[in-house]
Amino acid sequence: MARITPLNRYRNIGIMAHIDAGKTTTTERILYYTGRSHKIGEVHDGAATMDWMEQEQERGITITSAATTCFWKEHRINIIDTPGHVDFTIEVERSLRVLDGAVAVFDAVAGVEPQSETVWRQADKYKVPRMCFVNKMDRTGANFARCVEMIKKRLGAKPLVTQLPVGAESDFKGVIDLIRMQAIIWKDESLGAEFEHVAIPDDLKDEAEAARLELIETVVEQDEAAMEAYLEGNEPDEATVKKLIRRGTCGLQFVPVLCGSAFKNKGVQPMLDAVVDYLPSPVDVPPVEGVDVNDTEKKVKRxxxxxxxxxxxxxxxxxxxxxxxxxxxxxxxGILQSGEQVQNTVKGKKEKIGRMLLMHANSREDIKEARAGDIVALCGLKETTTGDTLAAINKPVILERMEFPDPVIEVAVEPRTKADQEKMGTALHRLAQEDPSFRVSTDHESGQTIIKG
Structure with a gap:
């Protein structure tokens, strides 16, 4: 079976944010506009597609990062939904490890919050190129300029403003696209599915001109020829500007900043365009590095x-x-086919690949093979735990073992009745498999079961 989507049209992205910045709602809208989700799920009625564990739907927060595949303008976007609660930092680290790019969602009212800083530092550690979406522009107290300033000061990032809001709070109507110098206004009656490109409102023209000047001066620094042409009075065209923004974003020189209101369905389509235009494909990031199975000093590239x-x-x-x-x-x-055997190089054991699934947030599609760049779910692996590498038996490699934090708390647990001892043991073992930062042991002196995390 040939590859359906060329690898340079893949985008493996994460959506990262502080709790309540509107991350799940933003993801929901992405799935809705890319046609994978028929009814828009609202977090506050417990219907969001990405929050698929019952616990999450009760609390309206995202605990486990589900992986979802969707399509936009002939590009395949794999989205990993990362948790925003500080308790789940390990999940976020783990998700960032497998991403090529990320969208950081900020609350236009609160700006940069503590967890946003934590996640941002983790993304710095893994050198993940990213862009920002300033969400909730329709809320009372929304302030785009302040948010951009906080991205600069608190995160130490270099924001590249590519959009300005048209109106704010209850008057938020749309955005000004500083690359095309047009305003995009959403139609409320179509639930935000329809929008029109119009001339920039007169009262915002000066602000837009100044912001565009700053945008162009920043992006031409990415290319000497463009810089020389610009100094001679020739402004780069739209295609060149986009190419330079892409180069700077992938090279971690700056972060494009967009704005909107996911809840009110404004700003999501241009954000998807930006994901496709500016974030890297698997081909744009350095090859993954691992170590030789027999000699961990020897580096191996894939x-x-x-x-x-x-x-x-x-x-x-x-x-x-x-x-x-x-x-x-x-x-x-490489390529993985269902039915074949692969090596778990960390455990030194073979695994047979059974069913292979392409996950949509809560529905799934059986597939027969997975190729480089894909994110898929495998059923029934016996030995593999989080952070393990699977590799071809004849060409084994260990892709960097993830480091997990030491436990900070430990408690003894016991079942209500003796009969439940085995059930509890099985459940705890399963938890330890799912989450390497959770550990289970037995105290030999007292016979108690100790859990740490």
Whole structure:
């Protein structure tokens, strides 16, 4: 079976944010506009597609990062939904490890919040190119300029403003696209599915001109020829500007900043365009580095290509009510087919690949093969835990073992009745498999079961 979407049209992205910045709503809208979700799910009525564990739907927060595939303008976007609560930092680290790019969502009222800083630093650590979406522009107290200033001061980032808001709070109507120098106004009656490009309102022209000047002066620094042409009075055209923004974003020189209101369906389509235009594909990021199985001092690179030997990283294990244990893997190189055997190089054991699923937030599609760049779920792997590498048996490699924090709390637990001892043991073992920062042991002196995390 040939590759359906070329690798340079893949975008493996995460949506990261502080709790309540509107991350799940933003993801929901992305799924809605890319046609994967028929009814818009609202977080506050417990219907959001990405929050698929019952606990999440009750509390309206995202606990486990589900992986979802959707399509936009002939590009395949794999979205990993990362948790925003500080308690789940390990999940965020793990998700960032397998991403090529990220969208950071900020609350236009609160600006940069503590957890946003934590996640931002983690993304710095893994050198993840990213862009920002200033959400909730329709809320009372929304302030775009202040938010941009906080991105600069608190995160130490270099924001590249590519849009300005038209109106704010209850008068928020749309955005000014500083690249095309047009305003995009959403139609409320179509639930935000329809919008029109209009001339920039007179009262915003001066502000837009000044912001565009700053945008152009920043992007031409990415290319000497463009810089020289600009100094001679020739402004770069739209295609060149986009190319330079892409180069600077992928090179971690700056972060494009967009704005909107996901809840009011304004600003989501241009954000999807920006994901496609500016964030890297698996081909744009350096090849993944691992170590030789027999000599951990020896570095091994795996190119992001179907021709390279197969390698993948297991970044999440979940128990699913219908298919049992699901192992989410990011395929870095080569092709994986269902039915074949691969090596778990960390455990030194072979695994047979059974069912392979492409996940949509809560529905799934059976597939027969996965290729470089794909993020898929494998059913029924016996030995693999989070952070393990799966590789071709004849070309084994260990892709960097993830480091997990030491436990900060430990408690003894016991079942209510003796009969439940085995059930409790099984459940705790499953939890430890899903979350390597959770540990279970038995105190030999007292016979108690100790859990740490």
């Amino acid at each position: 190119e992001s290509s179907d021709e390279a030997p197969f390698s993948a990283l297991a970044f999440k294990i979940m128990s699913d009510p219908f298919v049992g244990s699901l192992t989410f893997v990011r395929v870095y190189s």
